[in-house]
Amino acid sequence: MLENLISMTLDEIKKGYSYESQHQKFICNICGKEFESGEVFRVNDKYYDASRMIKIHIQSEHDDMFDILASNDKKYTGMTENQKDLLRMVYSGMNDSEIAKKNGVASSTIRHQRFVFREKAKQAKLYLALYELASQGADIRKKSYDKNSEFIDMHKGAKMVDDRYFITKEEEEKVIQSMFSSMKPLRLKTFSTKEKKKIVILKKISEQFERDKRYSEREVNDIIKDIYEDFATIRRYLIEYGFMERTKDCKEYWLK
Incomplete structure (x- = not known):
């Protein structure tokens, strides 16, 4: 999503x-x-x-769409867990007094927080309107705007988000062309030590796994072996960079 x-x-x-x-x-x-x-x-x-x-x-x-959307990390929602819990109570139909009582605070505190939510929502809508107008205007005028300069989306489990994730579609394509010898079947030449290239490589390899499917460690290894001989390194980085998760006993793996 x-x-x-x-x-x-x-x-x-x-x-x-x-x-x-x-x-x-x-x-x-x-x-x-x-x-x-x-x-x-x-x-x-x-x-x-x-x-x-x-x-x-x-x-x-x-699940309920509210819960699905609220399950996303703060880097996507911009909200703390406490803020999401408060909105969840509002969503459930609780009034200010009921919410205040449950949280051990004054009703005025809850009213203030709802006011803050409303102001942030107004700000977010205005931000979105300006962003869409800017994108549409540049596209229509066909000036310096280039869709290849758009940034690729961060994967859901991205950790320690910093400038290494600022990767354009053009940069992504160049890395893929230079680091992979084949697309079908996918074959990796070498695993780069450069952070941006590493993220692009891992993102491409993660696409070989099905979402909502659980894999055994052996199945994960078999899929990666066909792409790159050092499967253990790739598997470790898929976990470390948040592309995949696994159970504590390492018996099951799945896409984040």
Whole structure:
């Protein structure tokens, strides 16, 4: 979901799905499942069109959208866990007095925090409007703006975020072309010690794993071996840089 966040509208983010007009299909932002317009879907002896089925899918297969969005790290939400907990209580229907009592503070403190939330929301909307106008204006005028100069999206589990993650699409493509000898099948020439190149390499290798699938350590090793002989180093860095996670006993691995 985070990978396509910048291209989604606020409404699409809140609903959990988007509509691709070119191919006339509804797409779940969370798992990527697609429902094409014109198809009829059967659920418990009832039939639904794609526009209704995508909503049923979100409700039955995924958690509440508030919880899904709130589960993202502070670097994406800009909120502390305490702030998210407060909004969660507001979302649940609790009033100021109930929230204050639960947190052992005065109602005025909760009112002040809600005011701060509102002001930040106004600021965020204005920021987004200015950003979109600037991007659209540059694109229309076809001046110095180059889509290759856009930054690639950080992966969800990115750790110690700093300037090594400031990688443009053009830089990413150059690294891929220079560091890999083949794309299909994927073959890595050498594992660079330079941070930006390392991130691009790991990002490309992580794409060989399926999201929402659990892998044994042996399966992870087998996939990496086909790409680069030093599979242990690649596996270690996939974990260290937050592209993958694993259980404490190292029996299961999965994409972050």
